[in-house]
Amino acid sequence: MSYTVSPDIKTALDSLLNQQKVAKALAWAEQDQNRCIAEQQELTAVEAPTFHEEQRAALFAQKMQEVGLSNVEIDGGGNVIGVRKGAGNGPSILLEAHMDTVFPFGSVPSVELKEDGFLYGPGVSDNTRGLAMILSVVRALDASGIQTHGDLILAGTTREEGRGGMEGVKALFKERRGAIDASISIDSGRMANIIYEATGLRTVEVNFYGVGGHAYGAFGKVANCLHAAARAAAKIADFQVPAEPRTTFCVSNIHGGNQAGVHAIPQQATIIINYRSNSPEVLADLDQRIFNAIREACDEETKRWGQDVITWDSKLYCDIPAGTQDIHSPIIEGLHSVIGSLGLTPVFLRGGATNCSIAIAEGIPAVCMSSYYSPDGVEYNTMDHTLAEKYPVAGAYKGVQAALLTALLCTGAEGLPSILRP
Ligand SMILES: [Zn+2]
Incomplete structure (x- = not known):
């Protein structure tokens, strides 16, 4: 240049x-x-x-x-x-x-x-x-x-x-x-x-909640919040973003349940997502797509079983404007x-x-x-x-x-x- x-x-x-x-x-x-x-x-x-x-x-x-x-x-x-x-x-x-x-x-x-x-x-x-x-x-x-x-x-x-x-x-x-x-x-x-x-940067933690239950006994009777979190992560994984202005996304954490509950439908699951763009517009758009994916994932998981409602909330860890x-x-x-x-x-x-x-x-x-x-x-x-x-x-x-x-x-x-x- x-x-x-x-x-x-x-x-x-x-x-x-x-x-x-x-x-x-x-x-x-x-x-x-x-x-x-x-x-x-x-x-x-x-x-x-x-x-x-x-x-x-x-x-x-x-x-x-x-x-x-x-x-x-x-x-x-x-x-x-x-x-x-x-x-x-x-x-x-x-x-x-x-x-x-x-x-x-x-x-x-x-x-x-x-x-x-x-x-x-x-x-x-x-x-x-x-x-x-x-x-x-x-x-x-x-x-x-x-x-x-x-x-x-x-x-x-x-x-x-x-x-x-x-x-x-x-x-x-x-x-x-x-x-x-x-x-x-x-x-x-x-x-x-x-x-x-x-570069604009956001890091958000999203928590998914459900009633949970026995992995066998409650099967079919409740939705699974960890499955909802996984659905959201899978949707985000498929995102296409522009190479220019450089834009990135990363599900950096996914967890739920615990070691004792290996036979339990968890009551809470979490994903953490970091996403960045050199363009404020693209970042805002990506932000919307991520939260749409989360809402869709919860709806799909809820609908899959027709029981229980998976809910979610989020925490903003970092917010750096582009x-x-x-x-x-x-x-x-x-x-x-x-x-x-x-x-x-x-x-x-x-x-x-x-x-x-x-x-x-x-x-x-x-x-x-x-x-x-x-x-x-x-x-x-x-x-x-x-x-x-x-x-x-x-x-x-x-x-x-x-x-x-x-x-x-x-x-x-x-x-x-x-x-x-x-
Ligand atoms: Zn440094």
Whole structure:
């Protein structure tokens, strides 16, 4: 895809790169690499399963204080927030990374740098790297004495993964409504990647209920709620969805009955369904088809026996709205130029399920950048969300440089207005 960055964004980055203080900050970020990796290691060792981020949050808050951020607080959503004050004449920019991981307590026996040049530990790539990067960005700005125009709001956020449903960053935007002008998320992946869209995502639990009974004695006298759940799953399994905009569905759980009741018609059965689309319309349509399938399944099972009525209810676990923004929005062009200036060819990813989705839904210019460095044409499998997760250390500081430059373009700094306010 051919993509041209507008001349004013190019000029803004060039003049930023020509500033001595900025050159100093970039050099500092490189020198800070070992310390940054050590902090990544330390943060990974303090486990933070989704909904249980408190200990990691406490450590991250302490580290934010150590780097000299003012007003470090843990907000109502459990997010750790610190502010690096600007001169007061520019937009406020959020730079955030999520603290939670998909691993239960006891999954991280050690975090080790091995001879192959990778740092190993569950959560090390997704997403303690992002947290360590934020600290390094602040140190580099301070060491070079850069004064931004707008405030830089730094945050470690909660509940991004799984059933957390990005509730941490949702709470953050709610508490600070109107106080954030643009948002930069850092998440795992190859540094050349740019995420600027939101894949809509819903996860629902559907429960089916019946009177139940003896598998033999009550046969023919009652309908079977587990059969209704299976009918619903089978209907959903046959759905056709468009390849573009990318749309997916998955019955991720089906259960009912219990071990003791292997000769019983169950009284309750459950299915959990996750479905996603890059188009809000297609997602809404899929939503309707899923609930139609559930209603039909209950009706068919009820009718099959002419006895009992299978009923159902549902619980919404996650609801992330689909959305996109102008691919030539200044923040996106800004990150694109920054990645190019660091010697990489930027790659736009379509869709996305990162905290950036929530900013997009709030109508805030936003982008999600990725955190590991690899030369053009090289991609590592960092095994995210597995116990074998790893992070490549060589050149990692370039990610810090990218975050720093993108943030500066947005806040504006001495002699350079924010690209968000031309
Ligand atoms: Zn992540």
